[in-house]
Amino acid sequence: MILTLEWTDEGVRFLDQRVLPLEETYVLAKDYNQVAEVITTMVVRGAPAIGVSAAMGVALGVRQSKAADLNALKPEFEQICNTLAGTRPTAVNLFWAIERMRQRYLALAAEPGATVQSVAQGLKEESLRMYDEDIQACREMGAHGASLMPTDGGVLTHCNAGALATCGYGTALGVIRAAVEQGSRLRVFADETRPFLQGARLTAWELMHDDIPTTVLCDNMAASLMRKGQISAVIVGADRIAANGDVANKIGTYGVAVLAKEHGIPFYVAAPWSTIDVQTATGEDIPIEERAQVEVTHHGGKQLTPQGVGIVNPAFDVTPAKYVTAIITERGVLRAPYAESLRELEPAAL
Numbered sequence: 001m002i003l004t005l006e007w008t009d010e011g012v013r014f015l016d017q018r019v020l021p022l023e024e025t026y027v028l029a030k031d032y033n034q035v036a037e038v039i040t041t042m043v044v045r046g047a048p049a050i051g052v053s054a055a056m057g058v059a060l061g062v063r064q065s066k067a068a069d070l071n072a073l074k075p076e077f078e079q080i081c082n083t084l085a086g087t088r089p090t091a092v093n094l095f096w097a098i099e100r101m102r103q104r105y106l107a108l109a110a111e112p113g114a115t116v117q118s119v120a121q122g123l124k125e126e127s128l129r130m131y132d133e134d135i136q137a138c139r140e141m142g143a144h145g146a147s148l149m150p151t152d153g154g155v156l157t158h159c160n161a162g163a164l165a166t167c168g169y170g171t172a173l174g175v176i177r178a179a180v181e182q183g184s185r186l187r188v189f190a191d192e193t194r195p196f197l198q199g200a201r202l203t204a205w206e207l208m209h210d211d212i213p214t215t216v217l218c219d220n221m222a223a224s225l226m227r228k229g230q231i232s233a234v235i236v237g238a239d240r241i242a243a244n245g246d247v248a249n250k251i252g253t254y255g256v257a258v259l260a261k262e263h264g265i266p267f268y269v270a271a272p273w274s275t276i277d278v279q280t281a282t283g284e285d286i287p288i289e290e291r292a293q294v295e296v297t298h299h300g301g302k303q304l305t306p307q308g309v310g311i312v313n314p315a316f317d318v319t320p321a322k323y324v325t326a327i328i329t330e331r332g333v334l335r336a337p338y339a340e341s342l343r344e345l346e347p348a349a350l
């Protein structure tokens with residue numbers, strides 16, 4: 001299995017996704033500030049992986065605390081959480097994971113005889129549980145979603161929603177993997193996904209690792225392939241799903257969804273429940289990260305654009321729910337109207 005991230009005695013070890021597929025190297029984050037840095041610089045990326053990384057960052061921060069007692073730990077704990085929460089704004093899994101760690105911290109600190117060390121141990125165990133649950137959720141998404149994939153045909157995906165974006169197996173790529181395991185003869189088309197090239201570099205690398213036939217296309221080629229009948233379904237991941245079913249995902253996803261509708265191709269989103277944000281009413285309210293201009297102006301250290309030209313670099317866009325055929329979660333498959341199907345699977349949430 002691809003080891004995207006793992007807890008070790010020395011710190012959290014990350015496969016460096018900035019240099020794949022040409023180099024398979026690892027970065028060891030020895031303290032919570034380094035975990036924050038690793039998330040910001042996209043050594044690790046993908047909503048579920050970011051969430052679990054932040055949880056491990058919290059555990060690491062508390063383990064290294066020099067606080068004499070639980071009272072002294074309190075402000076330090078908040079500082080750790082705030083630092084990790086300040087890394088990337090769009091993937092709600094980050095905030096979900098930090099909140100879960102906060103709740104666990106409060107419960108552990110309230111236990112009779114609790115010490116800084118016992119809280120640190122409990123938080124480490126919680127982050128490891130989240131790691132295992134993430135892989136389990138991906139497997140369950142695969143089980144729910146596999147039958148939605150064509151038994152023989154082309155499936156387009158955008159960005160990387162695979163093992164590299166999770167603790168293993170993947171969301172959208174997990175559904176593809178499950179369909180292949182059940183005997184479907186899928187050919188995956190991976191949008192290159194400018195500017196960070198998650199499709200060209202990461203999706204292609206991990207699917208080739210599993211011997212799943214994969215073809216990379218430039219982002220502007222999808223329409224033409226759809227028109228030629230080469231794409232039978234689209235499946236992507238998500239960074240945040242609003243209460244009405246609007247989906248924030250990697251920039252370019254919205255365009256793919258509109259194209260799919262125009263060509264009568266189903267457009268699926270696969271995401272764990274931790275990506276659903278019922279506190280956010282619609283996609284309009286989802287914060288979209290704007291990243292550094294250099295990601296667009298340069299590639300491999302080489303300048304592509306004229307000096308001083310205007311640049312935009314929103315990392316995500318929002319696909320309105322009306323373009324989404326179904327949302328595949330570990331709890332089941334949601335269909336429109338999404339506010340209702342969300343309520344059915346989690347009645348207390350809305």
Ligand code: MRU
Nearest residue numbers: 045046047159161165237238250
């Ligand atoms: O900027 P990234 O690479 O973190 O963006 C990742 C995506 O947009 C993924 O599609 C999303 O996080 C789902 S990953 C299972």
